Amino acid sequence: MVRFGRKEVYLPNAVIALIKSEHLPATHAKFRVPLTFSKLDLRDYLFHAYGLRTDKIRSYVQQQRVQHDRPDATVPQQNKWFRPKAIKHMTVEMDKPFVWPEDPESWEPWSKEIYSQLQDDADGRDKPATKIKEAREEAQTLAKQARELLQGKKRWRPTPVDEVVEEVDRDVKI
Template sequence: MSLAPVSKKIVAFGSNQVFMPKFTVALIRTPNLSPYQAKFRVPLNFCKYDLRDYLYHAYNVKVHSIRSLVKQLPVRDTIKQPRHWFRPENEKYMTVEMEKPFVWPEDPESWQPWGRKERDASIVQNRAAQGLKSPRDQRVDARKLRLQALELLNKGPEPSVKKWEKRRTPQMLHHELLPSENFSRLLGSKTKPNQGEDMSAMPASSKS
C-alpha cells in the first residue's frame, strides 16, 4: 500500500479582477539583500495580499512571505515657500521572499548612450542658476564650518580672521575688498585697554 501523496499548499487569491491598474509598484535596487528577496515601493492603501496577487498574475512570481514598512518622511519646506514647513506623505515599502532568485544586472561600463553625463551637467547648471548647491557640496560646507568653529573656540578670533584674510576672494565680499586695517581696527576695539592707559581720555560712550 503506497503512501498518500503530499498535497501542495493551496493559496487563495482575490476575486477582484483589475485589468487597467492605476497604481504604481516600483522595484528598488537593494544590493544588500539576498537574491531571494526583493523590495518594492507600493501605495499606502496596498496590503500584502494585493502585492502577492499582483506579482503572481502579472509576472508569475510566487511569494512565500511579505514584510511591510511605512516610512515617515521628515518635515521640510520648498524653494517657492521657504519656512512653510510641512510633512510629505508617508511612503510604504514591502520586502518579499521569492521562490526563485533574482539577480540585478550589472551596471554598464559606459552611460554615454543614455546621456547621463549631459543630464548631470544640466542638473548642476540649473542648481547654479538658482543659487543652490548639491547635497555633496552642502556636506562639505557644513564640515568646513564645523572645523572653523572648533578652530575659533580653541585659538580665539584673531588667528582665524587673519587666516581668512589671506585666502578671501572678491566673491566673498560682493566684489568689494576691504583693507586689512578694518579688521585690525575691529579686533582692536574689542580688546580691553592696558592698565597704563588713562581712562579719562576715553570718550563717554566707551566708559559706559
C-alpha cells in the same frame, strides 16, 4: 496553501519600483509601492504581471522628517512646519532567487548624462532659494522699468485691445 490570482490586474494605475538592496538575500526583493497598496495587491500584481509567486510579504511605512515650510513655497515662512508624504516599502520573499544584472559599460544608449543633468536642473528650480532669487530678479526688472517711465526715459504705450483680440483669434482653431 495560498491561492494566487484572486484580484486580476490588467492595467495598473500605480507606480511600483523595485529597489536594489545589497543586504537582502537573492530570494528577497524590496519594492516602493503607493500608500494604498496592500500585501495582497502586491502579491496579485507580481503574479499577473510577471508570473512570480511570493511566499511572504513584509511592509512598513517610512515617515519623513518634519521640515521647515513646504519645499515648493515661493516665500519661506518661519515657524511653519511641513511633513512630506510617507513612503511605503514592501519586502517580498520569492520561491526563486533573483540576481540583478550587471551595470552596462556604456550608458550612452540610455542618455544617462542628459537625464542626470535634467534632474540637477529640476532640483535647483524647485528649491525655495531659487524661486526667491527669480522673484527678486523680476522685481528688480519691474522697478527699473518703472524708474525709466517716471524719469521720462521711456514712454508708456498701452497695448491696443484689437492686437490682443487678433492674437487670441489666431491661436484658436475651430
